[in-house]
Amino acid sequence: MRGRLRRAYESGRESARSGRADADATPGETGVASPAAPGPAASPAATVVGAQPPAAMHSSTVSRDDTEVPHALRIAAAWCWRLIVIGIVTWALLKIVGTISIVIIPLTVAMLLSALLAPAVGWLLKAHFPRSLATGVVLVGGLAAVIGTLTLVVNEFIQGVPELSEKSSQGVRQIQDWLKTGPLHLSDSQLNRYIDEAQNWINGNTERFTSGALSTAATLAEVLTGTVLVLFATFFFLRDGNNIWRFLVRLLPVAARWKVDDAGRASWATLGAYVRATVLVAFIDAVGIGIFLVIFDIPFAFPLAALVFLGAFIPIVGATLSGVVAVLVALVDSGPVTALIILGAVIGVQQVEGHVLQPLIMGRAVAIHPLAVIIGIAAGVVLAGIAGALVAVPLIAVLNTAVRRLAARTVPDTPPDAVVVASQAP
Known part of the structure; x- marks a missing residue:
């Protein structure tokens, strides 16, 4: 064993000597001038004066030419083409929906x-x-x-x-x-x-x-x-x-099923709450305005109350327009004084609806900003007429709930009928 170790040591020394001899025989590689390497070679950490540093490659660039474009411009261009694609897809969906609107x-x-x-x-x-x-x-x-x-x-x-x-x-x-x-x-x-x-x-x-x-x-x-x-x-x-x-x-893919199921069921609950609350609010509006019509003996009290009930399904706009019809009938039937009283009653009922009934009955789950309601109704009227105005607000409420649930980082609750299989520890 001692002899083997001695021979291995001598062999290692011989290899080191031969390596140094080869290095001395090729001075161009160690920084000494030679025909193959004229002048000393720069070390990796050396800085060459007057030379342009190479352009840094970013993870978002696919070629060196992209680095010549400012980063802000590249981000703006990326947003633009993505928005264009989304706009084209949305336009195509609207065309399809318009074609099969009867369904x-x-x-x-x-x-x-x-x-x-x-x-x-x-x-x-x-x-x-x-x-x-x-x-x-x-x-x-x-x-x-x-x-x-x-x-x-x-x-x-x-x-x-x-x-x-x-x-x-x-x-x-x-x-x-x-x-x-x-x-x-x-x-x-x-x-x-x-x-x-x-x-x-x-x-x-x-x-x-x-x-x-x-x-x-x-x-x-x-x-x-x-x-x-x-x-x-x-x-x-x-x-x-x-x-x-x-x-x-x-x-859907297995990984997306629980999220989509949770968002869909929450959206359905929101739609149900919105529709039932709207019916209740419309009924209260119709009864409130109808009582004033009966008190002042305005003709068509019941049809006008029914018109107010139907108009209340279009938030903010519908009940106001139906109330204007009641005011016009009162003006024709009983004169300007009674018409002003009916107008005050309509405005009072609208204020009670907007500040008391809507927040109390609908709650925070279906709370939508009035600006979103107005824009949605206007877009619905342009796209689908009266039907679009009726559907716009519940659609916004459903999408609001669905997007919030899908964007939430929390994991949906485990369904009660789910079976969880756990592996045994080794």
Whole structure:
């Protein structure tokens, strides 16, 4: 063993000597001038005066040319092309939705009705009703309530039209007298000229109004088809909505299922709370304004209250416009003093709704800034008319809840029926 160690030591010394000899034989590699390496070689840490430092490569650059572009400009360009792609995709989706709006709008209305009627179905299920029977009873009961209300409104309106027409003529004559004797002091010739201009404008736009009416008559089949689709979709949403949602969630990757399921169920709860709160607020608005209409003996009190109820489904704007109609009817029927009182009642009810009912009933879960509500309603009117105005605010509320849940860093709670498999420690 000692001899082997000695031989290994001598072999290592011989290798070191041969290495130094080879280094002395090639002086160009050690910094000494030679034909192959003229001049001393610079050390790695040396700095060459007058030379431009190489451009630093960034993780966001793919070539040296990108480093010549300022970082802020590269970030702005990256944002721009991504926004362009998002805009193109959004435009394509809007075109698709506009093309199949005859299907999208009934399905949206069916979802709103399902969110409204779902608690009633749940009560019947707790009473041990079969699911199909509970859904049918709730759907038929809701349909009967809507048809009965519309029948009462139409009958009362038909009965009061002659009286309202007569009072409207009297109101027009009072306005003409006020224009003559009031601060404007208009003459008969001026009044006749303005009346003739208004009549000419109506005659000139008769064709447009008629074509609109014909177009409306032509879409009667589409309305009937949409109504049937709403009824069928509402029935199946109420009966099989949970199974439909599970099927859609299972189409997603496994890693995203829990997050999407949590966001979807929270959004559905928000939609249900919004619809039920809106119905309650609309009912309170209609009762409040209707009481004043009855007290001052305004004609069409019940139809006007029903109009306020329907208009309240368009937040901020709808109830105000329906209240203006009630004020105009009061002006024609009972004069300016009563109209001012009804206007004050409408404004008071709106203030109570905005500052008491909305925060108290809807709560923080569906709280939306008024600016977002106004912008959403305007966009909905431009894109889909009245239906867009009705759907805009609940859509914003649902998207608000979904985005908040998806952006949250917390992990959703484990479902009660989940099975957790744990490996045994080694």
